[in-house]
Structures are given as structure tokens and as C-alpha cells.
Amino acid sequence: MFSGAQISLYPMADDFVGVILGALGALDPYRDRLRIETDDISTLLVGPPEVLFPAMRDLFVAAARNGRHCVLSAAVSRGCPGEPDDPICRSDEIAGPAIPLDERKVAAIRAVQATPSTGQPATAQFSLYVMGAGDHMDEIYGCIDFLKQSGVFERSKHFCTKLRGDAGAIFATLAEAFCRFGPGAGHVTLDITISANSPTAV
């Protein structure tokens, strides 16, 4: 199944180019398991969720470490019928509804609890989109139940859910939402915004 993300890093700083270039080394441990292409809008990462989410986390934490207000925005996708398959995307992490929704919720909560801290506080919001399935709202409501027990749930907003906590737990929560909800072979996407060092964060 083809999976990947279009990601953008926005450092709110005159030296945004320096902040971005300084953070890119965080992707080095993942480069042999990702296909990476950059243009003036975003960077494409093609690879399985178990590589994508840690790579995005480490890039974000590296960029946020200097204390500047910094946002990572990502469109993450799996199973889009318009995309060709790619061997680099092979994954054991996508559970799908072969397993009952309640069991997936419990497994997702345990996975987030087992995630090490990065020491970087963050806030995030995201939307989960499940395409082409008549019961897409059941999967979304199941995911929201998981989020409320994830330890990083802040509140529901129109169109999205807001999270707050350590960046490690937040990215683990996003990965669980992406892999465990929606049809296993289906077209699932996340629209993610994650922010650090905002002067207006309360």
C-alpha cells in the first residue's frame, strides 16, 4: 500500500532557512527507508507509517529546540487508489477493521503510553479522513474515543481535534490514529498541524 506525507516546516524567524537546514540532519537515520523529494511548497516523504511518524517527530523536535515558534504541517496518506504501490511502503502497522474497534482502541492507548518523552512540549491539531466507506463516521468516532484516553487530548474543535503534551506522545497518537482506524486496505488521510513555542499558547 502506498503511504507517505507532504510535510512543511514553518519557523517564524527571519532566519527560517537556517532553522530548516539546521534541523534536516534529524532525517538522516531514516533516509534509507524513505523516498524524499523537496520543492518550494513541501517535502514528500514516501515510506511506511512506522518510519514516517518518527521521522516527522525528530525533524519537528530538532527545529523547535532553538526556542523559536515553529510549526510542522503535514498531509499524510495511505491507500489512495490513484497512487501506485511502492515496495518501500511495506508496513506491518496498519491494523484495519479486521480487528474489532474496541481492541484497536486499547492497543492504541498502550502504544502511546509506551512512547518515550522527547522533552519538547507541543500543541497539535489534526483531522482524520476516511474515504470511500459508508461507515466512515464509525471509524472516526472510534478514533475520537481513543484520543480522549490518549493522555494528550485537549479538546474537540470544529473539523479537528486538538492535542497538547510531549511531542513524542503527540506523534505516537497521530501514528496510532492513522494506522488503527479506517479500513486496513482503505484510503485514509490525516491533516496535521503541530506547533511549539507559540507566544499565544496558554
Added chain:
Amino acid sequence: MFSGAQISLYPMADDFVGVILGALGALDPYRDRLRIETDDISTLLVGPPEVLFPAMRDLFVAAARNGRHCVLSAAVSRGCPGEPDDPICRSDEIAGPAIPLDERKVAAIRAVQATPSTGQPATAQFSLYVMGAGDHMDEIYGCIDFLKQSGVFERSKHFCTKLRGDAGAIFATLAEAFCRFGPGAGHVTLDITISANSPTAV
């Protein structure tokens, strides 16, 4: 039908707060037709597409005018089954498949051609998500056909389509994609990134 957007403005500048505050006046002509709520991650705009897209355009153009690299990111949604209806969202612009796909393409192209220029060049990329319909890819391919004839099509990318041109034509193209494709009463979302003054734009 409930419709609106979560939007964020990212000026890549030490004075990002000043750039954002300086641009907010661009929303004034729209405030009586939108419900607006802001937190540390995004600003919610609730209202019909014919108000939402011009409001986002004017905010973006105002922020980009000072020449700083600036990005507007938006999650736009209509018809989400989990959202209550709101009278402020009443719209005559959502066509849906009651009208044949070919006629919708032609109408969308004409609407973009009739849009005045803002004088602000921009690049953008976006994904159109159509939920809960078995034929969601037909609507997406129909929309892609329209985009290729919109005058601002740059290229297809994994997971999204890239646009380039005047900000006026780009926001008109996004509005047409949002209103004319996907079921009229259905759950349709856009994930939008629009950028000005990037040093890496070619």
C-alpha cells in the same frame, strides 16, 4: 449545511506577530458574515464558501504584501455529519452532482476566468477529500480535469495538486473545487497550503 475552515498564517519573520496583526484588518469586510474564533493553533471561520474563500484570499494577500515569505494553511470543510447546521452557512454556491460533471467543469473554468487579479503571485497545493461516497474518485478525477484547465495548474504531486499564479485565480480555483465537486449534500474537505515570496520558488 455547516461549512467553514480552520486557518493558520505563518509569516517566516521574527516579527510574525506584527505581520499577522497587520493583516487581520483584511477580514473586516467579512466579519458580519463569519463566526470567528482564535486559539494558539488556528483561527476558525464559520460561514458559506462564497464568504470563506474571499476572506482567506484577502487575509493572505495582506500578509504577503510586505514581501516576507508567508504561508496560509487551511482545513476547509462542508457537510461534516458530526457538525450541527448553522444559519450563517447558508449558501447558493454548492452545486453537487445534481448537475452533470462535464457541466460543472465548464462552469468552474468560467468562474476562475472571470476572477479579478490581486497582483500577488503565489504557489499553492491542496488535496480534495470526498467522504462517504463509493464513487469518490470519479469526483476527484473530474476535479483534476477542471484544475488542468484552470490556468493555474502547475503539476500533480503525490497526495495533492500544485497550483501557481495570481492569488485571486488560485483562491477562485480552490473555491470552485470545493463547491462543484463531491456530493452536494456530502462531506467534502480541502487541505490547502498557499505560499508567497518563497526564496526557493522557481
